[in-house]
Amino acid sequence: MADIVLDRVSKIYPNGVPAVREVSLDIKDGEFMIFLGPSGCGKSTTLRMIAGLESISAGQLSIGGERMNDVDPADRNIAIVFQNYALYPHMSVAGNLGFGLQLRHVPKAEIDRRIKDIATMLGITELLSRKPAQLSGGQRQRVALGRALVRDPKAFLLDEPLSNLDAKLRASMRTELIKLHQKLGTTIVHVTHDQVEAMTMGQRICIMKDGEIVQVGAPMEVYRNPANTFVAGFLASPPMNLVSGRLEHDQAGLAAVAGTARFVLPPALRDGYAAQSGNAVTLGLRPEDFHLSRGNVKLSQAVPVATVATEVLGPEVILVCELGGNGGPEVMVRCPRDFSASPGQPLTLHYDLSQIHLFDKTTGKVLSRPSLI
Amino acid sequence: MIESAHALTLTDRRDRRFGWLMASPSLALLFLVILFPVFWAFYTSLHDYTLISPNFDTFTGSANFIKAAEDGQFRHSLWLTTFFVVAVVLLEFLLGFLVALALNKVERFKAIYYAILLCPLLMNPVIVGLIWRMFLHPNLGIVNYLLSVVGIAPVNWLGSTKIAIWTVIMVDIWHQVSFMIVLLLAGLSALPREPYEAARVDGASPLQCFWRITVPLMRPVIIVTLLIRLIFAVKTYDLIYIMTRGGPGISTDFISYFIYRTAFVSLNIGEASAMSIILLGIILALTVYLYRYMRSLT
Numbered sequence: 001m002a003d004i005v006l007d008r009v010s011k012i013y014p015n016g017v018p019a020v021r022e023v024s025l026d027i028k029d030g031e032f033m034i035f036l037g038p039s040g041c042g043k044s045t046t047l048r049m050i051a052g053l054e055s056i057s058a059g060q061l062s063i064g065g066e067r068m069n070d071v072d073p074a075d076r077n078i079a080i081v082f083q084n085y086a087l088y089p090h091m092s093v094a095g096n097l098g099f100g101l102q103l104r105h106v107p108k109a110e111i112d113r114r115i116k117d118i119a120t121m122l123g124i125t126e127l128l129s130r131k132p133a134q135l136s137g138g139q140r141q142r143v144a145l146g147r148a149l150v151r152d153p154k155a156f157l158l159d160e161p162l163s164n165l166d167a168k169l170r171a172s173m174r175t176e177l178i179k180l181h182q183k184l185g186t187t188i189v190h191v192t193h194d195q196v197e198a199m200t201m202g203q204r205i206c207i208m209k210d211g212e213i214v215q216v217g218a219p220m221e222v223y224r225n226p227a228n229t230f231v232a233g234f235l236a237s238p239p240m241n242l243v244s245g246r247l248e249h250d251q252a253g254l255a256a257v258a259g260t261a262r263f264v265l266p267p268a269l270r271d272g273y274a275a276q277s278g279n280a281v282t283l284g285l286r287p288e289d290f291h292l293s294r295g296n297v298k299l300s301q302a303v304p305v306a307t308v309a310t311e312v313l314g315p316e317v318i319l320v321c322e323l324g325g326n327g328g329p330e331v332m333v334r335c336p337r338d339f340s341a342s343p344g345q346p347l348t349l350h351y352d353l354s355q356i357h358l359f360d361k362t363t364g365k366v367l368s369r370p371s372l373i
Numbered sequence: 374m375i376e377s378a379h380a381l382t383l384t385d386r387r388d389r390r391f392g393w394l395m396a397s398p399s400l401a402l403l404f405l406v407i408l409f410p411v412f413w414a415f416y417t418s419l420h421d422y423t424l425i426s427p428n429f430d431t432f433t434g435s436a437n438f439i440k441a442a443e444d445g446q447f448r449h450s451l452w453l454t455t456f457f458v459v460a461v462v463l464l465e466f467l468l469g470f471l472v473a474l475a476l477n478k479v480e481r482f483k484a485i486y487y488a489i490l491l492c493p494l495l496m497n498p499v500i501v502g503l504i505w506r507m508f509l510h511p512n513l514g515i516v517n518y519l520l521s522v523v524g525i526a527p528v529n530w531l532g533s534t535k536i537a538i539w540t541v542i543m544v545d546i547w548h549q550v551s552f553m554i555v556l557l558l559a560g561l562s563a564l565p566r567e568p569y570e571a572a573r574v575d576g577a578s579p580l581q582c583f584w585r586i587t588v589p590l591m592r593p594v595i596i597v598t599l600l601i602r603l604i605f606a607v608k609t610y611d612l613i614y615i616m617t618r619g620g621p622g623i624s625t626d627f628i629s630y631f632i633y634r635t636a637f638v639s640l641n642i643g644e645a646s647a648m649s650i651i652l653l654g655i656i657l658a659l660t661v662y663l664y665r666y667m668r669s670l671t
Binding site: 051052053072073074075078079080082084085086087088089090099100103104147151 | 565567568570571572573574575576577581585586589590592
């Protein structure tokens, strides 16, 4: 069992700067957990505390039920893959893979066998005699991964391992890591600032900001129900449009108003939001919830917009437009690949009201609402 | 195509000519103060040239070289110099590496430590020799006084044939160890941090980290530092001239000082030149090795 449990874990540097504040998280055995957040949010520090490379200032860390706060990194039986790979530059690939085993006095024949197995698995057999300097970025990445795998640890900690690779290689390594996790079933904690990695790889995502956990959940859960405007604006590309507005009562019922655009809330939502009537709110509108035609969207709201620009991505077109017409707040809309519009052109879009998110204007927190199907 | 290629070589040739023209004053100066004396010494070493009869009348061929090789005192000086060089380089390296490792962990007041360490290195060897000769004076020196305070009998630092060489070694270490420290510290601080973290997770103890990571990674720096120091140590002259004049007897008669004596005390320039050429050969061999090694690193 390699449950990793963080109980109000904090890291305060000697100069008094808090890097991580009271983080509590339960990473299940065999889970693929992602720490996601912008740089400086404390995600790497948290990972390094799990590895034992940073001391824990307060709180408790346990792995497999055992308290680990003061246990040496070597005795935690975890493996870490660093962003810069941290290979031993003077050792061959085989030397790099076998070093940890040598230190643990594993018999030579066994070390050779394990190196061979891992090298075959990662496709680096022909590189075994080379030095790290003679390898490409992708190959080094594999060796670093191999060095973690060869020890057969309880958990893998990956500190932004894909960020130094080019886009194509990153995509293929992403798939390989997912496959590897399916094959081994070992706990993986993966730190990244790339929301695509987070969405595609993780079973759960832990989103961090300013040393604190903002939200933890399955990728789609976090995507569907962001806890605040930070999460809403961080996940997906393009992210959720966040528009300032207010909740108003009129003859049609309760409506979220942003400039001249009005989103009349469906009856099922009205009761939940009634108490907020008259308050300033932030509207969260996902680019994919706008549609060019009403189609089969049940609860749609026609919204006039004015085209600002279009970004052709190939599989789709991103329409940048002003909500409510000229001079309104700018939003992004996901459109099919055959869509085109010229700047200034007025359009009428249909918004799926069942997907609307409302956040408190001052705190940024989501306003709780009854779930809609 | 052909025309442009031709024009290019013309420009090239003109550039090259201009380059030679610009470099010629310094080349002439180098030839005058370095190459010419070397050739002159080589030419002299092949003749019976003394300061009593300073002429090239008698060509003796390799006789001066054979005489030098058969000279017990010359061989003694060579051996003594080798002993001194090995001793100072090894001791300075061990001490320097130890201090560099310690300083590498220091976070605060690093600049102050550096300043203190660099003080001896900034001093002229003649001054160093003079200061230490005063410190180590058997009756008036502060060293023997301090020893007497704690009840230790005075030591004849520079007057004993057994102790003098170690005294010179000690003073040289005091003077030159900071050179080692500075170079090794620069090497240590340039080492990547990540492999050490990887090693910690891999289960390496601090000692294992040192032997399995620090030493192999520092190898190029260590070798270059050792070789530079070695070449400089072979040439040690000023310290001996000021402190012992090769004495007592011939117990600190290093090669440079012995050659000086042969030339300007025994007045035998021919033989001294032959010895200089032999020494030059040794230093050149070391330098070529150092140069080749540094080239192989890049």
